[in-house]
Amino acid sequence: xxxxxxxxxxxxxxxxxxxxxxxxxxxxxxxxxxxxxxxxxxxxxxxxxxxxxxxxxxxxxxxxxxxxxxxxxxxxxxxxxxxxxxxxxxxxxxxxxxxxxxxxxxxxxxxxxxxxxxxxxxxxxxxxxxxxxxxxxxxxxxxxxxxxxxxxxxxxxxxxxxxxxxxxx
Amino acid sequence: xxxxxxxxxxxxxxxxxxxxxxxxxxxxxxxxxxxxxxxxxxxxxxxxxxxxxxxxxxxxxxxxxxxxxxxxxxxxxxxxxxxxxxxxxxxxxxxxxxxxxxxxxxxxxxxxxxxxxxxxxxxxxxxxxxxxxxxxxxxxxxxxxxxxxx
Numbered sequence: 035x036x037x038x039x040x041x042x043x044x045x046x047x048x049x050x051x052x053x054x055x056x057x058x059x060x061x062x063x064x065x066x067x068x069x070x071x072x073x074x075x076x077x078x079x080x081x082x083x084x085x086x087x088x089x090x091x092x093x094x095x096x097x098x099x100x101x102x103x104x105x106x107x108x109x110x111x112x113x114x115x116x117x118x119x120x121x122x123x124x125x126x127x128x129x130x131x132x133x134x135x136x137x138x139x140x141x142x143x144x145x146x147x148x149x150x151x152x153x154x155x156x157x158x159x160x161x162x163x164x165x166x167x168x169x170x171x172x173x174x175x176x177x178x179x180x181x182x183x184x185x186x187x188x189x190x191x192x193x194x195x196x197x198x199x200x201x202x203x
Numbered sequence: 204x205x206x207x208x209x210x211x212x213x214x215x216x217x218x219x220x221x222x223x224x225x226x227x228x229x230x231x232x233x234x235x236x237x238x239x240x241x242x243x244x245x246x247x248x249x250x251x252x253x254x255x256x257x258x259x260x261x262x263x264x265x266x267x268x269x270x271x272x273x274x275x276x277x278x279x280x281x282x283x284x285x286x287x288x289x290x291x292x293x294x295x296x297x298x299x300x301x302x303x304x305x306x307x308x309x310x311x312x313x314x315x316x317x318x319x320x321x322x323x324x325x326x327x328x329x330x331x332x333x334x335x336x337x338x339x340x341x342x343x344x345x346x347x348x349x350x351x352x353x
Contacts, residue, residue, distance in 0.1 A: 056310035064318035071319075092305045126304050130325030169319045 042076035043069035049110040057090055058098045058109045064133075065107060068167070078166045080104055084159030086152075087115040089123035097121070102163065120152040120160050134169050204342045207249055207297065208256060208272075212341065217267045219334055226334065229327040230265035231320075237261075238277040240287040247290030248345035256290075284316035294348045299336045304329070 046069075048054045048062045069076040082102035089097040099110040099119075115121040124132065128147045131137035142148035152160050205211035220226060237260040245252035257276055261269035277285070292311050295301030306312045314321070321328060 054310065055308065056306075056312065056314065057308045059310060060307075060314060060318055060321075063315070064322070067318060090308050092302070093308055096308055126308070127325055127329060130322040134319075134323040134325070136323075169322060171323065 042073045042080075044076065044080060044104075044106055046107045047109065049108055054109070055096055055098065055111045057088065057096055058111050061088065061098055061100065062109055064167075068169075072170055075166060075170065078162070079107065082159065082162050082166060084156065084163070085119070086156075086160060086163060087112065087119055087121040088129075089115065089121055091123055091125040091128070100163075102159075115151070118153065120156040121150070122160075123149040123151075132164075133167050135171065139164065204340045206342045206344055207294065213258075213270050213272070215340070216335070217270045220262075220267045220331060223330070223334055226327060226330050227265040229324075229330060230262060231324055231327070232264055234261060234263040234268075235283045235320075236281055237284045237286065238273070238282055239293075240276065240285065241290045241293050242287065244289035244291050246350050247294055247348075248350070249294065250290040282316075283320070284314065286312055286314055288312040291348065291350065296332075296336050297341050298343070298348045300348060301336075303332045303336065 043066070046062050046065045048058055050058065054062075065079070069079055079102065081104075083104055085099060085101040087097050087099050095113060097112045097115060099112050099115075101108045101110075124142070124147060128137075128142055132139055132142060132148065139148065143150065150160070205215045239258040239260060241250055241256040241258075243250040243252045243254040250256055255276070257273040259269060259271055259273050259277065260267065279285070288306065288311055292301060292306055296303045296306070303312060307314055
């Protein structure tokens with residue numbers, strides 16, 4: 035049932051193995067499936083370096099530390115984020131709406147459904163991680179393809195116009 | 204009222220989900236097949252210790268088209284999701300005493316399947332769980348959870 039890893043995907047290690055929390059286990063499946071399905075996402079994961087903590091709003095004692103190390107991703111269960119560690123906290127529906135793109139992260143933050151703690155230095159990693167974890171739905175892939183075609187068409191038209199203007203005596 | 208795990212109970216469950224107009228609108232149009240695994244834990248009086256019950260649940264166009272017990276563990280072919288938990292946890296959910304989301308996050312209910320699909324349809328999943336936990340009239344002839352030895 036779980037998607038198998040394909041070329042470019044890096045190992046996703048569940049530190050506590052069979053004793054891992056459901057949150058860590060589901061995050062591991064989610065990340066593996068994301069990379070297995072999209073080489074672009076796998077490359078994004080390889081470029082990420084840093085760590086953050088996911089915290090469940092339903093259970094305050096449950097959090098998972100996720101470390102992107104370039105050649106591997108590790109998931110550790112924890113009780114609380116360490117001092118200075120970037121963290122993302124929300125309930126199941128909020129996290130689902132965030133990853134599936136059904137809701138805007140800034141609106142979720144404004145509504146206080148999503149709580150994020152980070153320092154300025156952690157911001158690039160955090161944004162990159164959220165981008166990686168956002169589900170590449172068929173609609174989003176189609177929108178990206180349309181945008182690429184439109185950009186290519188505009189570039190060709192501009193080049194043709196430039197050639198016409200400069201080549202005409 | 205129907206006795207837990209009886210044929211009438213499966214039928215009630217089916218009617219419960221199919222009767223929800225909101226869920227019918229929210230649920231994905233594709234066919235999704237789930238296997239629910241109830242593992243005997245020596246506490247629940249409904250599932251023998253070292254035994255297990257297996258169900259198959261198929262949803263298509265937002266309607267339950269199949270909900271039936273299986274003779275053994277599903278081999279996984281054609282299955283989209285597998286949910287596994289001790290009987291006490293499932294029965295706590297059916298009795299509206301256990302929060303299934305919290306149980307899933309803690310790992311008491313093990314979930315296997317396409318997590319992206321689960322995330323994209325989280326609202327429908329939450330609604331189905333709420334229906335199951337809060338509106339089901341289950342009869343408990345051998346005692347209702349929480350069980351004394353739990």
